[in-house]
Amino acid sequence: MSKSNLTRRGVLKTGTLAGAGLAVPTIFTSRAHAFTNEPTGGTVTLGFNVPQTGPYADEGADELRAYELAVEHLNGGGDGGMLNTFSSDALEGAGILGNKVEYVTGDTQTKSDAARASAKSMIEKDGAIMITGGSSSGVAVAVQALCQEAGVIFMSGLTHSNDTTGKDKRANGFRHFFNSYMSGAALAPVLEANYGSDRKAYHLTADYNWGYTTEEAIVSSTEAMGWETVNTVKTPLTQTDFSSYIAPVLQSGADVLVLNHYGGNMVNSLTNAVQFGLRDKMVNGKQFEIVVPLYSRLMARGAGENVKGIFGSTNWHWSLTDAGSKAFVKSFGEKYGFPPSQAAHTCYVQTLLYADAVQRAGSFEPCAVVEALEDFEFDGLGNGPTLYRAEDHQCFKDVLVVKGKENPQSEFDLLEIVEKTPVEQVTYAPDHPQFSGGSLGTCNNGG
Amino acid sequence: MGILEVKNVNKRFGGLQALGDVNLSVAENSVHAIIGPNGAGKSTLLNCLVGKLIPDTGSVMFDGQSVLGRKPYEINQMGISRVFQTPEIFGDLSVIENMMIPCFAKRDGAFRMHAIESTATEQEIIDHAEQVLEELNMADKRHMQAAWMSRGDKRRLEIGMCLAQDPKLLLLDEPTAGMARADTNNTIDLLKQIRDEGKITIAIIEHDMHVVFSLAERITVLAQGRPLVEDTPENIKGHPKVREAYLGETA
Amino acid sequence: MDAIILQILNGLDKGSAYALIALGLTLIFGTLGVVNFAHGALFMIGAFCAVTLSKLLNASYTTIDETKTDFLGNPLKVETPYVMDWFGPEAGAAIIDWSVPLAILFAIPIMILIGVIMERGLIKHFYARPHADQILVTFGLAIVLQEIIKYYFGANPIPTPAPDAFTGSFDFGQLIGFEANQIIYPYWRLVYFAFAAVVIGAVFAFLQFTTFGMVVRAGMSDRETVELLGININRRFTIMFGIAAAVAGLAGVMYVPINPPNYHMGMDFLVLSFVVVVVGGMGSLPGAVFAGFLLGILESFASMGAVIDVLPGINQIIIYLVAIVILLTRPRGLMGRKGVMEE
């Protein structure tokens, strides 16, 4: 009995060896490819790199939902969402260039190292041709640089720092989300209209790159309309209790507090500021006000009632009533039961934009895609007419100024749109000082 | 002039005079015992000798040099080895390794960065360690982990580790405390053997009179931090002051 | 002057959170000799007790309001909490409003239970193991606990406000003769400070004046003797672990209105509270409390604009700097006993 068993195993072994011999090992260097991860076999793989652990995990989960929805729509499933409202009609719901869209996911942990490791594994192991996602500028800049080196396209997710399309811009990277400069430019007129041009502002700023660029943008645009900046104080990223930073605000004689914070920092500093009763105070004969330059609905939820009446800016909001937004909210809401966040929106749109560019270019080759995206004008994706500027790969579109809603009807109904600042007001020259340094370089096909 | 000279040493802990004007002279190659009831200051004195405590006043000279202000390892390098009340050995290491470490310390001094050489090629060290183990009749245990040995064997090993350094002075702090009778006798035999070779000075602090009287050549009695008497064992035995100090305490 | 008073106030407040956590840590270390890295997780679980109670009180049934629509254009679903039905809208709303203080009652038994289970189920087996093993196993436990909380509550912070009566702030400066708006202070933070003082006082009184406490204190200094006296010190130590867990939990419950809780708040506090314990001196209860307040106040001062201008980044590192200086000049911390944790 045991003998026959042995024999059979022996046969199997020889069989494998012979098979390997027949297959003739094909040795080639990776340079033999026309470009990195050229799709073969009728499918194309996209890499969705979002925070799944760590403090931004919920935002990452929402991004992932949007990506799954986008893939469904690209492959012709569901109701098609924004494909029906998109001004370009290159996409037909039959995948990309006839290739079925598949995807892999990874965890950035909101750490540049982990994000790069995850992106690399998608590129090297899973053959992803495009990487997208992320929930912070540190990660976006790090992964964008990686994609440039590897020769794949990077369509950034939520990243608001000027640097992403400023000093750290890359030819293979594209940003649909708006940035600190735009927030400042959009907010300033609304703040002037509501709070007047004679105000004294006190800034609390998260002590890292994004905080610096946001502070700079808000300070310069508010000072341009006549506000005075009383003080700017940096707060550590790991700070949880902001009381010792907020308490001195009133002593300084300021009548506006600007919180250049995001995520958990924003939730805590805003909660603390309201706790200290700043908004009930009258200073210099005026009502004391708080401003949060970058709003995120997911995070605003964490601050609860404290957001009421507070101005900020956002890239997109589900209550927009244009056809594109309505179509997206409908398909997202029907699939998941609640409205999408701005992070979900930008991720969905980025995926569509990439697919469309490939379709129009007729090739997955990164340089061809870059060419198709540069100076591409489109509409119907929720932000009105939009331009992907060639000089810095930044999208230019209207910016929403929002306010915490006084009487929310549901747990999602936290913000109301105050103003749609037109694109002309937030456009800047590519060599604007806040974006200086760095260069795109040339697109990289890898290979 | 003895090899160890303690002069007018005082040590106070807060309100407690732990040592008061202690004078002690230990002759070279003799066995000198320090006895006294609990709280007499024996351990404090010992700690002053090895650098763990610094006396408030007075001097401690060893081999013509002051030990005061020196760290324990420096004092050891001067030639004083110490045996603890509970055996202090390297429990995680094997017996032979335990023995090699003092050999290295003897040869290489307090620190030497020999990080690339293999211990396996340090033949002279190994030979020396093996030889000491032979003398202790422990050669068969050389690869045993030291922590797993009996208490008596640990004590033997610890004394052996001190001997491996060829110290000039061996300090023993109650070497048989808490030991079974058989182990105590083994230890006494070992110490007698060392004494009879006559190459090392031994200072011993002890509670157990049996041990003291079978080993010591001179005895100092401490009471309440002060030296009471110093004499030969025979004279100490019948000394009235000693009886008084030990009343109800004699082992 | 007013700026300094203000920062002392802030420091007291921050310090009371540090002191409460450090007190529990020290109780566990002093009685059981265990270094508990999961202590931050206990603080976090306490906070989520408050969240859970608030969610329970808000448990609702759904009715459909045909007159309004939701974001998809469907009729709006209106949720009404059951308590509003049971106690009437006003009393119901008041109960929900007071959910955080109510959570104290809810959290005490839960935290004691968790503490006892932890001690009997896990820590007990680590008394004889090296401190490094204790640190590591409790560190692993902390990761597991926080991931479980994240699985059920998500990663985002969850707003859990204080009762309406305690929102807002009062002008402390005017009270002591300064101009208006110079020194303002939120009511809830005063409540937190008072609460911390009561809890700390209660723990000390308990240890000082009860026989139970006396035995435990005796056990802290000499475990063997107490055991020789035939007292079952183990059972008492288990209870002490439960109490320490409850202290950490209560610190967490009352903390939620100050900052909305999230799953990693325990880890945020953990490193800090260890620094506090070490600065105070391992195993010293008064040391832990004192160091908690000291570091809280120093941290507040370091965040003053005038200080940062002179020493940029000092607010980032002050706590660690203090820890280093104290450990180098006073090796056993401010009030530590000799020889603790040095093997």
Added chain:
Amino acid sequence: MLGLGKKDTLLLGIVAVLTILAPFIFNPFPVNSAMAQFNAGYPDLLQRFVIFGIFAIGYNLLFGLTGYLSFGHAAFLGVGSYAAVWMFKLLSMNVIPAIALSVLTAGLFAVLIGYISLRRSGIYFAILTLAFAQMTYALAYSVLTPITGGETGLQLALSDPRILDGAASAEGNLPVPGLFGLEMRDSVQLAVGDWLFTFSAGYYFSGLVMLLAFYLAIRIFRSPFGMMLRAIKSNQQRVNYTGLNARPYTLAAFVISGMYAGLAGGLMAAMDPLAGAERMYWTASGEVVLMTILGGVGTLIGPVLGAGLIKYMENIVSKINSDILHGWFAFMPDGLEDFIVSIIYPFIGKGWHLTLGIIFMLVVIFLPGGLVEGGQRIARLLRRRKSDKDEDAGQAKTEAAE
């Protein structure tokens, strides 16, 4: 051989063979099979295995030998990375000077921190190292942004001077770290049937460095110096009273281990020229403790195994999403499939931290010697079974002879 004993030579040989064959060993599944998800033989992860292996080997030289629990070792890794990237920016894209500088910088940094921290032991030492590392992290993330790049990390730019490599340019692509013309990202692929294997220059370079580091660690373990360190761990009192000054020994161990961390950091930058502050955060220091303990503290090979396990979980297990799970269990009836997926799902993908925490606790509770102890137990079990069998076989033979 090589100045090693027989057993150590064998161990080194096995590790060397495994390192060389790793691209095969970690890619056991054909590219298009469902199991391809578990393949780990791609360059980036293989590089991480060996780099974190070096980090953990070095950490073990301190913690495993002397018993000093440092909670701030990631700082040296971070400092090493920064040094390497600065070298790329200023001098040359050659990895040799970059790595040399990272080892040196980390070493100097370790002398400073070690000299102060080693004045205390036990948990006080742990807190001191933690405090230093946290300070380094906090400053690197914020006020030192001009040197460290802050949040976005220190990166190469087209306009960097790179004195040895020639003039900077504003156009084109960033240069790639290399070794005298061999680019670290170069790779060769081998397709055998459905299998695809990638051999990357960067991996083999790091692998070689790891083997050297491993070899050096064996030598240190077996040296008188290593013996002194173990003696310090076992009984510091006895060390002092044996005429040995423990301080320089522990400081030397601390610095060597810091240099290993710097080497790992430099290699990380060489494989991927970016250095971020968060690789110095205290949880990163905690991670290397986890690696060492998981693998087996104080053993030679343990830390490498632990590093491999954690990096595997971080990169492979975390990528399994619910879609993939549903794909695996698609053959089951719908209800059962959903049920199974809902049970497994919390532990994989985004739940990988939970699994890691549980594994870690189980190891600390039941296997204080880590995976190495686990392996030894299994080996002992097998040996016992085998010897039983041999006995049986012997008996059978005797019977046959009769």
